[in-house]
Amino acid sequence: MSQARTLAEWLEHPPARDGLLSTEARHEVARLATLLGLPGPRDEAWRYTRLSGLEQEALELGVEAPLPDEHQLRALTPEGVTLDRLVVVNGRPVPSLCQIGPLPDGVGIGSLSAMRQAAREGNSSAAQLLEHLDLLSQSRQRAFSAINSALAEDAAALWVPDGVQLPRPLLVLSLVLPQAGPLLSQPRLLAVLGQHSQATVLEAHGGFGDKAYLCNAVSEFHVQAHARLEHVRVQRDSVAGRRVSGAFFQVMAGAQARTHTYTLGGRTVRNEIRMELVEPGASGEINGLGLLKGETHLDNHTHVAHLAPDCQSHQGFRTILAERSQGIFTGRIQVAKDAQHTDAVQQCASMVLSPEARAVARPQLEILADDVKCTHGSTVGSLDANSLFYLRSRGIPGDLARRILIHAFCSTQLGRVRASEMVNPLDRLITRTLADHA
Amino acid sequence: MLKIQDLHATVAGKEILKGLSLEVGPGEIHAIMGPNGSGKSTLANVLAGREGYEVTSGSVSYLGRDLLNQEPEERAAEGIFLAFQYPVEIPGVPNLYFLRMALNAQRRHRGQEEISAEDFLRLISEKLKLLHLDDGLQKRAVNEGFSGGEKKRNEIFQMLILEPRLALLDETDSGLDIDALKVVSDGVNALRSPDFSAVVVTHYQRLLDHIVPDRVHVLAGGRIVRSGGRELALELEREGYGWIGKESGVDATR
Structure with a gap:
């Protein structure tokens, strides 16, 4: 039976079954989420984005989701490229819709629950993958990560062993299909790229129908030494859709993580992207594109943490704003005390097509090392006459x-x-x- | 082909053209010379339909139709081509893509079929050869990072692809070395035919050694103050514009 409850009620009584976490662990995180509370008007990081009324709203968890139809699957699938496909509906992987071709030995693609089963049966890589769960999402400080950890039922998971190159990009198709009333969807993705491995991951998120929903997505990427990750995320929410997303990357020695977030719709979208360059020689790139119109409100937050010497980062965001849309970019570059020879670039450009649209850019630099190169720039313009x-x-x-x-x-x-x-x-x-x- | 009568135009509220009349017949090439600030570029931009150039009175007919109420893209499709004094850099738009969009838009306007990819590439390589240009620039974004000379050559290349009936060259020769000047004149001369006319705005007689004009006009104070054959250009080269004030009552030295 689908039930509608407020977020506070869900956190007080999370489903009494194992989900992303064990029953016991999800109760603990739920208590934490309650303590953290939803971000309010005094929270500087949420200054531009209000999820007003969320506290009072009765939401369904959408556990008994319908299967998407072909049209919905096709709408989110990129054409002309061979992919392995995981399909997630309302936060839950649907094994019957997954299409995975032959894979090199040791690669794991599937649901986290299946990985957990494999680990119980003695699969050591599955066991190692599980050890990485919820290490990066900051669920001790970030309310929406804690909510996801407490209420998510399952996750999509990717394990790439050392030295292996994924033969095809992995498409994680994540659909929000609201049923009777407003829905809380909580997709989760955990990816671990072993040393010297390579993978391309495409997350395609979309919401359908005219019913309201809140999609609270969390993705975690462990990019181990000398691995290469290319991550593309396309978000196409419906006009009634609200999305809070968190993408978290940990990049080790000599490894490279590149992530691109394309926001193509929705009512209110807040993307938080955090990348930690943990060991020397790591490099990271965070790119974003927003194509906004109507009433869409997009709030992009990035945080690149240079924690070791000789790391490079690049951030590039571009937003097109039509009609009454709003685009906010807050980009933080943090350079730790011993992160010498950091090379960090941040650029944000907005093209405003209507007098009613609004663009805001806020660069934030926190530099504690002295031998670093950090540049940032932002422009707001219109079409050039x-x-x-x-x-x-x-x-x-x-x-x-x-x-x-x-x-x-x-x-x-x-x-x-x-x-x-x-x-x-x-x-x-x-x-x-x-x-x-x- | 082109008939301008008593044209008055303002830019940012200031009257620049003050009763300009000019007639260009089919197959003719007219040179417009004159001191800085006399209105030469304004004339070219008014004819191409640039925003901010306001016609306050007078008329322009092109191929027997009123030109001034046509959008810039209609004028282009009807055969008017402006070679810009300062060609615009457009990052992110590849040159060839841009040219194909332009050519096909013009063809659609004229009720012709779009050009096939194959024919288009053949046309490109034919015109590149004609101007002795290599194809390196065409693979880049429109004018992006081009030198001044490269931009001007690119204007002429575009002109050859689009095959206008009336070309307006707005100081296309300024700042060019002799090789680039040759590209410009080769381009115009390649189009010369009874159906092709050009208005060549220039400061210097030297371009007219290569593009021989049928008529030369002196524009000063927003009006044509003198017209003649090509020998007028030589006279201007020798004597400058100092005489204009005396002869026509227009102060050309300000």
Whole structure:
């Protein structure tokens, strides 16, 4: 039976069964989540984003979810690229919809519950994977991570052993399918890339229907020494959809993690992306693209922590704002005392297409080492009149010229995606989305 | 082909063109010369339809139709091409993609079929060869990181691809070395035909050694103050514009 309760009630009485965590552990985290409380108006990090009314709202956990139809699956699947596919509905992996091709020995793709079963049966990699759960999500400080840990029923999981290259990108298709009333969906992803391994992971999130929902997603990525991770996340929520997402990366010696978040809709979306460069020679890249219109409110928070010497980071965010949309970017670069020779770059550019849209950029630098290179810059502009006239003077009609220029503004973000097989599908997605913007 | 009558135009509230009249017939090349600030670039931009250039009175007819109520893209599709004095850099838009979009938009406007990828590439390589250009620049974004000379050559290359009926060259020759100047003149001369006209705005007679004009006009104080054959350009080169004030009552030295 689906029940609707407020968040506080759910945290007081979490489902009495093993979920992401054991029954006992989820009760403990639930108590913690209650203590942390939801971020309020005095919380500086949440200054621009209100989830007003959330405390009072009765939410369903959507455990007995319907299966998505082909159309919904196709809407979120990039075309023209061979992928392994995990399908998650309302936070729960659905084994019958997963499509996984032949994999190198030792690679694990599936639900966390299946991994737990395998570990019980003596599979040592599954056991190792489980040891990484909830180490990065900051569920002791971050309320939404604690809520996810307490109420999530399962997770999608990826284990790549040392030295193995994933043969195809992994697509994690995560759908929110609200039923009778407002839904709380809690997808979770845990990925561990062993030393010298390589993987491309595409998270495609989408919400359907006109019912309200809150999707509280948490993803954790352990990128061990000299491994390479390319992570692309596409978020296409419905106009009634609210999303709070947390993506957490730990990058070890000589390893590289690159993450790209494309936000293409939703009512209120808050993305928190945290990357820790833990050992010397680690490098990280956080990119984002927002294509906003209507009433969409997007709040991107990044935090790059340089904790060791000789690490590099790059952050690049671009947002297109049409109609009454809002885009906020808060980017933090933290350089610890002994993180000498840090090279950190942060850029944020917004293109505002309507007088009612609003863009805000807030760089935050906290530098405790002295031999470092940190640069940041942000721009807010509109469509360039000279460029527009140039295109029109060559015969390109005004609306097409506007679309070309907006697409060009976005395309620099595509250029940062190294997984070349993903570039064209992403480009098509952007082009389709932009057709509504100009 | 082009008939301008008593054209008055303002930029940012200031009147720049003050009763300009000019007629360009099919197949003719007209040079417009004159001191700085006389309105040469304003004329080119008014004809191409740039925003911010307001026509307060007068008329312009092109191919027998009123030009001034047409959008810039309509003018282009009807065969007007402006080679910009300062070509715009557009990061993120590849040159070839841009040209193909432009060419196909013009073809659609004229009720023609879009050009196939194969024919388009053939056209590109043919015109590159004609101008002795290598294809390196075409693989980059529109004018991005191009030198001044490269930008001007790119304008001429675009002109050859789009094959206008009326080309407006807005000081395309300024700042060019002799090789680049050759590209510009080769481009214009390649299009010369009874159906092609050009208005060449220039400061220097030297371009007119390569593009031989049918008529030369002196623009000063927002009006054509003198017209003549190509020998007028040589005279201007020798004597400068100091005489204008005396002869026409317009102060050209300010």
